[in-house]
Amino acid sequence: MKYKYNILFICALIISVISCSPDDEDSIVSVPENDRTEQQVTDNDALEIFLNTHYYNSTEVSALANPSMADVVITELLDGETLPSDVTLLMSAVETKTTTYLEVEYEYYILRINQGGGAESPHFCDKLRIKYAGSLMDGTNFDTKSIPVSVDLAGYVPGWGRVMPEFNVGTFITNSDGTVSFDDYGMGVMFLPSGLGYYADYQETIPSYSNLVFKFELLQSETADHDFDNIPTYMEVIEADYDLFGKDTDEDLVVDFVDGDDDGDGTSTADEVRVETFTETTRGALEATLAALTLESNQLISPVKYNTDRNNFTANRVTILDSNGNGIPNYLDDTESEIIE
Ligand SMILES: [Ca+2]
Ligand SMILES: [Ca+2]
Ligand SMILES: [Ca+2]
Ligand SMILES: [Ca+2]
Structure with a gap:
């Protein structure tokens, strides 16, 4: 999965290089x-x-x-x-x-x-x-x-x-x-x-x-989460511009929605948010459980997953932490990676 999206990203980079340098005739030979x-x-x-x-x-x-x-x-x-x-x-x-x-x-x-x-x-x-x-x-x-x-x-x-x-x-x-x-x-x-x-x-x-x-x-x-880091893809892109490739917080050329360590601090994004998992044997029961939860403004529910090996359904309540209160969530803040409060 990650390989595929890295290829997608590289292709987009190549396209943007070609389209951004139309006057540079010597640089790239391609069918115009x-x-x-x-x-x-x-x-x-x-x-x-x-x-x-x-x-x-x-x-x-x-x-x-x-x-x-x-x-x-x-x-x-x-x-x-x-x-x-x-x-x-x-x-x-x-x-x-x-x-x-x-x-x-x-x-x-x-x-x-x-x-x-x-x-x-x-x-x-x-x-x-x-x-x-x-x-x-x-x-x-x-x-x-x-x-x-x-x-x-x-x-x-x-x-x-x-x-x-x-x-x-x-x-x-x-x-x-x-x-x-x-x-x-x-x-x-x-x-x-x-x-x-x-x-x-x-x-x-x-x-x-x-x-x-x-x-x-x-x-x-x-709701997609392409890099399985518990941050939905729509939060890792520039949604208003339909721009998949507009956010690369740590500037390592792997954009956020396919980057499992968005701030590049060595701790994976999945470990910089708090996750509580809810499990039920039917989708209906899980949806009822999720509907009864109260969500804080920094919380979201991950998509429901069916686990074939355990024959049950799970979803996570994800809490996005900002431990030092500087307005930047831990997973995007490379100055802090202590996780669980
Ligand atoms: Ca994600
Ligand atoms: Ca990155
Ligand atoms: Ca990410
Ligand atoms: Ca990190």
Whole structure:
């Protein structure tokens, strides 16, 4: 796991080196990527044309209690054709969003079919259980997951990290046979410029500079802790900027969310916070126990884990300590590493 994210980090470093020195022609030989700002203009023009020439079956969808991906049908409005009365032109239905990524202003679009009735909404760096169907603007499907899959937003295209926090997860019930049914899940369609997708990467089914359309059903999310140090990833990144690589407290080139000793003082972060573990034999019982806890402002609950070896469920109440009261928690303060108070 750590190896993988170090590679991710190194790749991001390389990309930033390439993109930060466009005038230094001698330094790096590589296939030049299109200028991101120019590509964004091209991509947004194409997205706007798409949204102005396609509609979806809005009347049909709004009558459904739990619309699925397959229920939302996007159809091209042919030249000279009048818009049917029971549909909505996508451009009239989508929300237009803007974001900055790699110093370029991007526009992307969300068709919000259902917000999602669950309490949780993922952070941009969390893990999801989700169904999705990805296609190109010509309608070619490149990937469909109609059985729920896990997706780690920290390793996925940047558009997803922006869209998913806009939605809530579903609610679920456990059926008598032990299976789980989802209800009232977050459901929508996103329209992403290539710069928030795979950009210049060429994949077998996705040409370089492809705009991407994803339908999705957001079922569950889980707060990620990529380095297992008991500090959730969203607290180890710059969430407001969707920046995974913006915090490296000890400046050792291993960013905080993959660094198990964030302040570099030789004591692991996991040992600089106080952890109380709660264990129950069922998820429901553990969730009830956790819900009954009172949390101080410096406390949080870690994600629930199922332990296959012990057949039980555990979660931690994590207390972030600041022993010398200087406003810097022990795990980020290399002047103190005494742990347990
Ligand atoms: Ca962490
Ligand atoms: Ca570090
Ligand atoms: Ca860390
Ligand atoms: Ca430390």
